[in-house]
Amino acid sequence: MMPAVRCVRCSHSMETQALAPSCRKCGSAVVIADSDVVPVSRAELDDLPPGVWRYRAFLPGLANESIVTLGEGATPLLHAERLGEALGLHRLQLKDESRNPTGSFLDRGSTVLVSLASRSGVRECTCVTTGNLGASLAAYCAKANVKARISVNPNTDQGKLFQMLAYGAEIEASSAGSPMGGSDPHSLTVSAANPYLLEGEKTTGLEMVQELGWKAPDVVVVPIGTGGHLSMIWRSFVQMREAGLLDGSPCRLLGVRLEDGSSRASVPRRRRGPTVRGSPLVELEESEHFFLSKAKRSVAESGGAEITTTGSQTLAAMGLLARTEGIFAEPSSASVVACLSEAMHEGYIRKGETVVCVITGAGLKDTKAVSRLARQTRKVALREGIAMRSPAIGETKLAILGLLQAGPGYGYEIWHLLGSRRRISTASVYQHLSELEGLLLVGRRGFIIAQGRERVVYELTKKGSDFLKMMDRLALPSRMPGNSTRSTPSSD
Numbered sequence: 158m159m160p161a162v163r164c165v166r167c168s169h170s171m172e173t174q175a176l177a178p179s180c181r182k183c184g185s186a187v188v189i190a191d192s193d194v195v196p197v198s199r200a201e202l203d204d205l206p207p208g209v210w211r212y213r214a215f216l217p218g219l220a221n222e223s224i225v226t227l228g229e230g231a232t233p234l235l236h237a238e239r240l241g242e243a244l245g246l247h248r249l250q251l252k253d254e255s256r257n258p259t260g261s262f263l264d265r266g267s268t269v270l271v272s273l274a275s276r277s278g279v280r281e282c283t284c285v286t287t288g289n290l291g292a293s294l295a296a297y298c299a300k301a302n303v304k305a306r307i308s309v310n311p312n313t314d315q316g317k318l319f320q321m322l323a324y325g326a327e328i329e330a331s332s333a334g335s336p337m338g339g340s341d342p343h344s345l346t347v348s349a350a351n352p353y354l355l356e357g358e359k360t361t362g363l364e365m366v367q368e369l370g371w372k373a374p375d376v377v378v379v380p381i382g383t384g385g386h387l388s389m390i391w392r393s394f395v396q397m398r399e400a401g402l403l404d405g406s407p408c409r410l411l412g413v414r415l416e417d418g419s420s421r422a423s424v425p426r427r428r429r430g431p432t433v434r435g436s437p438l439v440e441l442e443e444s445e446h447f448f449l450s451k452a453k454r455s456v457a458e459s460g461g462a463e464i465t466t467t468g469s470q471t472l473a474a475m476g477l478l479a480r481t482e483g484i485f486a487e488p489s490s491a492s493v494v495a496c497l498s499e500a501m502h503e504g505y506i507r508k509g510e511t512v513v514c515v516i517t518g519a520g521l522k523d524t525k526a527v528s529r530l531a532r533q534t535r536k537v538a539l540r541e542g543i544a545m546r547s548p549a550i551g552e553t554k555l556a557i558l559g560l561l562q563a564g565p566g567y568g569y570e571i572w573h574l575l576g577s578r579r580r581i582s583t584a585s586v587y588q589h590l591s592e593l594e595g596l597l598l599v600g601r602r603g604f605i606i607a608q609g610r611e612r613v614v615y616e617l618t619k620k621g622s623d624f625l626k627m628m629d630r631l632a633l634p635s636r637m638p639g640n641s642t643r644s645t646p647s648s649d
Contacts, residue, residue: 160217162187162352165451176274176345176353186350186448188388189217194400199371202402207231209265212363215396216269216356223276225301227258229268230360234368234513239481244497248511250374252365253484259320260519262361262386263293266354271297273353274345279303284347285310285331288317289518294347295324311609316522349383350448358386362393365513366403373408375510378493378500380517381412381463384448390515391455408513409461411505412452413492416465462505466495475520485520550596550624553581554589558598558617558625565602567612590615598624 163170164180164187171181178187195214205211209230213219234252241249254262271294274282281304284294291307298305305326309318321328347354366373373394379387387410394407456463466474471488474495479485486494493514500506520527553575560571572586593599598621602614617625 160192161190163190165448176270176277176279177347177351186352188352188392188451189356194396197400197402199367199402202367209268209357209360212360214400215359215363215393217273217353219272219276223272224268225272225275225297226268227264227296227300229257229264230364232256232364234365235482235484237482237514240478240494243477243481245501245508246497246506246510246512248509249497250511250513251482251484252361252513252515254361254515254517255484255486255490255519259289259293259296260522261289261293262358262515262517263289263354264296265360266351266357267293267297269357270294270347270351270353271301271303275301275303279343279345281306281341281344282347283344284308287313288522290347290349291326292317292320292324292522295321295326298326299324314523316524320522349385355385355389359389359393359396361386361515362390363397365390366394366397369511371402372404373406374513376409376411376461376506376512378411378413378496378512378514380489380492380515381414381449381452382489382517384450384452386515386517387412388448388451388455391459394459407459409505410456410459411461411496411500412456412463413496414463414465415471415489415492416467462500462503464496464500464503464505466492466499470495478516479520484516486516487518487520487523490515490517490520553585554593555628557586557589557593558621561599561615561617562622562625565614565616567605567607567614569607569612571615593621597621 159172159174159176161170161172162178164183164185166185167180167183169180169182170190171178171187179185180187197214202211202214207230208226208228210216210224210226211230232252232254233256234250237246237249237251240251241247257264271282282294282298283306284290285308286292286294287310291305291309291313295305295307305321305324306329307321307326308329308331309321311330318328362377365377377390379390381387391407391410394403397403398407453463468488471492475486475488475491478491478494493516497506497512497514501508506512556575557571560566560574566574568587568590569583571590572581572583575581575586590599594601594615597618599615600618602616605612605614
């Protein structure tokens with residue numbers, strides 16, 4: 158028997174055996190209706206094996222043999238000593254959900270949903286995704302011997318796409334907003350709003366409180382995303398208080414949103430062409446805000462607040478988190494670090510409070526974010542005293558610098574312009590650009606969508622501009638200090 162569900166919009170309650178239900182009155186998303194939690198004590202929970210299924214008293218009923226698990230949950234709550242010192246928060250904690258099997262908090266939900274689906278005889282799961290949801294669903298379907306059919310958005314990052322393929326999912330590229338599949342009773346269509354997926358996600362909060370000795374932190378900082386994860390964390394605190402497991406009052410929730418268009422870059426063009434823009438740092442599941450109203454209510458009930466951070470702040474926070482705590486988070490995850498300084502300034506967080514930032518996913522899943530983070534080549538200390546020679550500035554590099562002097566451009570565009578003067582491959586052009594970045598003569602200005610692909614826009618730096626001015630005055634072939642005066646095509 159499946160539990161009753163309640164609409165998040167009109168509050169209509171209903172009984173249903175469907176695994177992907179929606180409200181019969183208004184068609185909105187639903188959550189599991191409030192019900193009595195199976196009585197359980199702290200000691201009993203402490204004695205159970207760690208992981209999502211430790212909290213089965215708070216989850217839909219399943220026999221042990223029906224559970225499909227990859228060892229999700231039991232993620233560490235880490236004291237962020239160095240990051241906290243940098244920010245002035247000495248009781249800062251990180252709930253590192255990137256340690257889950259597929260690198261995302263969504264694994265908590267997938268174990269619950271796929272377990273129920275497998276028990277119900279579902280033979281195929283379908284969904285539309287740009288990343289984490291598809292990767293997580295594909296992994297658990299593989300474990301359960303359930304076919305996964307994933308319709309990916311054209312903007313799906315390669316890292317997440319490779320995950321889905323590795324798990325054996327059938328992939329279809331589509332810009333449509335509706336999943337594949339039809340009315341087959343043995344096929345389940347999954348979205349980020351699935352109530353059973355969300356029930357698993359609430360174990361983030363359950364686990365956090367247990368790790369803190371059955372006390373809630375003062376503040377929990379969570380990406381808003383769809384609103385589902387944030388809402389479920391609050392639901393977990395309420396349920397624990399009702400079950401007598403939580404000492405004191407629940408915490409304040411701080412929901413973090415990436416500013417719309419925050420990564421946009423305005424790049425002057427020297428001729429007609431595509432519009433330069435930054436790519437969104439959120440994926441499709443996070444742009445479909447199924448639970449925004451519920452998330453707003455959860456934040457208000459907690460006495461918390463919503464806060465906005467920009468794309469540039471978030472990318473800087475990715476680097477800071479990695480350098481200080483050894484955690485490489487994807488952009489939506491790093492937003493919880495990016496907002497901390499402003500949250501303190503606005504009084505949402507006070508010094509001396511216990512603050513938990515939920516790191517929802519791993520950075521290596523988002524190769525576009527990795528490329529954004531690597532803004533410039535850094536010096537590398539090589540072992541055994543082998544020196545790295547800086548590349549010579551020859552005719553091709555001078556030609557590239559000359560083109561960028563006229564205005565910013567992207568690699569393929571530069572290759573096309575150079576092609577009218579010399580024979581050169583696109584790979585060589587990108588190699589030259591990389592070497593010019595390493596010499597700090599060229600920098601990255603923004604991103605552009607051209608010919609259906611995201612491309613890096615390069616610009617001349619002040620050092621590059623000064624270099625060209627010097628070359629004009631000297632009117633001599635250039636060589637960087639310490640380089641051989643002999644030029645070869647490969648180092649040109």
